[in-house]
Amino acid sequence: MVAYIAYYLVLVGFTLANNRTYIARLRLSAENQSLMDALLEEASSREEVIASRTSELSLSNKQLAQQISRRKELERRTQQDLELLNSVINATSDLIFYKDYAANDGRYLGCNESFINFLGRASKDIIRQTDRQFFSEKEVKLIHATDHIALKEGSHVVERWMEDPQGHRVLLSIKLSSFNDTQGNVRGVVGIARDITDQKKTEETLRFQQRSLEHLAHHDALTGLPNRLYLIDKLNHALLSPDLNTASLAVLFLDLDHFKDINDSLGHSLGDEVLRAVSRRLSACVRKADVIARLGGDEFTIVLQGIGSSIIAVEVAQKILKVFQEPLTLSDRTLNVSTSIGISVSPGDGVTTEELLRNADAAMYRAKRSGRNTFMHYSPDMTERALARLSMESDMHTALARGEFHVAYQPQVDMRSGELMGVEALMRWEHSTRGNIPPEEFIPIAEENGLILAMGSWVLEEVCAEQKRLKNAGLSDIRYAVNVSGRQLLNPEFLALVEHIVSTKDCSGSQLELEITESVLLHEPELAAKAMQSFREMGIAIAIDDFGTGYSSLAYLKQYPLNRLKIDASFVRDIVVDPDDRAIAQTIIALGNALDLEVIAEGVETEEQRAMLVSDGCSLGQGYLFSKPISPADLLVYRSSQR
Template identity: 35%
Template structure:
């Protein structure tokens, strides 16, 4: 019994001991749960990112802050390798941090803490880097030498980092900007300057610290710094404007100065910031632009804007005092030929010399203006009598009798001058200039190199000329130009030796206009170039038609101007037209008037030789009216001379004209040139020319000019 009860007693004791042990375990487990909850709460509320890594680099656990820094949910982090949770980590210099150099990996590998490492972790949610201060502490199990995990903390320093970067960038900008920057305290005493300020003024930093900002202000200022500061308070704490400053060497220089007030949280001004930009070059450019706005950049003479302003101002005085003023309008004769021949550099040099010569002749109170191109105006105030402008005009014309040397070229130019007077010829600047211009064109019409006073009828003529020029430029597009054709014959046999062309203008209102009325306008306006090319093309097209129709024509003759010959592409243009119409160069003969050879002879002779080398015949037309050098005539590869019609028409009743014709024929024979007489109107003229030895001729006696489809022209050529 005793043993029985003894065994039962032991069992009961064991049972109670077991129950007590179980209760203790539950208490421990409950305590652990409480401790873990407190620990988790601590981790979640400590404001740091916390990550536990295994010794294999796998995330064991992390708090919400760490997830926010990484931009990942926690369930996407736990159980994954560190390299998977953050694919790209960068150092402060922007270079990529290698995985093995990660602070946590270093702590695992070395067993030592790695603290306060700054790095950028790629945030998946923001798709940008979050900057952190990271520390990694290895943890060991008892008796172990190798860490079994790493405790890593992450402090988000992105905002601080950006502030530092912005501050650093601001410092770099301030120290490297080209503008001087001065910072003063509330009493306007200098506490800081940047390097640009010391370069700009010559004052070192030590020389200006503690001094008031007025120390580098120039005495020539229209506005003082104190006044600018007061204005900055009125204008929203900022002011900007031009202030002259002083360099250390006492030189004054203009600056565009900006003054800003810096205030604290209470609104009290604590500092002033001056930004100073040297505008010396801008002021020079501004002055230069101001000059160019009223002056010609080439000659430095007043332009038309300043000229009109001075005329209008002078007219007010003239009306009040009852005095006269005069406008002299000058235009260089044949300037375009010089410009096209020698180039714009020579042309510009000529214009500058012209400006100098004009200025040397006028009074101090007179205004000389380059009005446009090769046009100059002299404006004379307080003219004592109407003869004074004429006296000046003669001097201006005479001054150009002396050749002009430009870039190794000797140039001979003349000028035509038109004069208008106030109040007789106009009451405002525009009228006076317009009427002087009309008088100048009258001077050109009278033979150039002279002056003319304005007459009322000149205005009508000028408007008519302008209207003709405008309509003439449209004549090609409107197909108003037509070529008339006139046979050239052998005087002895009567056989046709070629067909000459003559351009007419079929005007829709004025009817058929002969070339003598519009060719001068075409030459003055420059339209002669387009007109001349049209004539060559139209003549070659007609020649092609005649050849296709088997009309016995072996040569067609076209008159060309000096303007065409001076173009570098003229030969190429003629050759292109010949190719387009499948014509041999021997089918085309080109005429140039003797008077055209007197200007720019060298260039024209060169062009004529090029045409002759290409296979075209050349004729010198209207020979005997000009004064072309016989030496130059021998240098021209011409095959024919054409006597002007005025000599032919008068030769039977004027022995002098007959003598001229005999001289031209004799000259032609001596140079192996055929001589052509034009304007033959009677059999007596024909017989006389044959008796004098003339080879060829044309005129109404044989055949008047006609259109190509005229029956009599076709009959004659067939």
């Protein structure tokens, strides 16, 4: 039992010892677990911090990488932009450079290819060099002067002639601008220079052309004289001058006599030569202060300023007429040219430009009507006549279209037997409101303004058409005389026109006669003879109308292919009572007989005139003794009454 108890006690003691050990172990294990938990908690906390810091660092690294990438991209783009800018700068033809004036010597910091080429140096030989290495001392002073203006004012533009490496002088337009350093202090200048040599030449050409256009706008291209626009401007200013209070102003209006005949017969080229020669003569007749203008065609105007009296204007007109007495020497001939002059003086004859020109023009037309080659001073009654003339001229332009013109036929008879031998076609104008207008009023105007060509063609067509109608009516053996002006005869197209009319109207040329005034022989004898010969070859007869009233040389008559002379009515009118008129008529009759030409007397109105003319050897007559001008129908009646 003791043993058992002892065993039990030993067992209990061992158990207690083991328990204490176990408990101690348990306590240690618990402490270790607590420590481990603390360590684990701390480790976990540190891991969180590390993870957070790692995340932050990763984000920072990412952001830094992005910044580096953006900076590299920016640097790449900047480099591209710089390369592009450099390419553009080098591609431009403008010279670009920049210079450093920090040390006040203006050394080159950079430039483009165009500037390098202009200097003819390599880039390395330009950078850090000054202008003295490339330009003369004189040019350097000019360059530095303009550079310093730009440094002071911020910018400056200058044009400068310089010499390129080939020795060519070029004009540069240089724009200078200052630039600053990093501290904001002015450091140097940037320059852009452009070669404007060709531009300047173009501008000069344009300016010259502009001046030429302005000159042409105010001057006559043919003669170089001022034109109407210039004249009116000068007159307007002159009339406003205070000098008019103490001195007069005169206007001379000139129109060349028979100039249209020159153009028609000799051509416009020679006509232009005449106008140039006339302008030179007129210029020699006046002072430099006076104005000579060509208004157009053959019209010239002279303005005399500051004259003390109208007598000065008369003296100038007389001087001009005297100068024109000398023939004009042209390239291949000499030509007699005269002029008619009208004078108006301010303030008596007008106080405005329009009045002075209009009144001088009216006076000129009076000079024309007075025989030409003279001058006339304006008088108030001329204005009414000038207005009437203008009205008539205006009406003439439409009279043909309105059918106001017609042809009347005056019989030409054998004064011994009374037999009808022919007729003269006479143009008549029955105005719609003014009634019958005499030929002596409208024919001279038509000759002056050129309408005579159209009117003459119309008359010829009417006569040729009437000739055929009368022939069909039984009147087939008479001659039809048609008046032809000098302008018509000498017109190069007139022959072809007559041929065309005769052909298309089926007219007999052998029954036509062209009556030409004696004055034509005076102005252009050779051309007149050539034209007359052409018509004679067509079978058309030629008569000299109003013979004895002109100044043609009798020696010329035998050179012309004539058929008939017509004694002017002025010699027939008083032939019975005036021995001189009879002597002239007898001379013309004798001349005609000597040259084997028919002679016909115009204006026979009395039996005494008829008898005297017949006794003197003139067998053909025309006048109111036999018949007034009549219609084609009355002409048939007239012929029937003779049988």
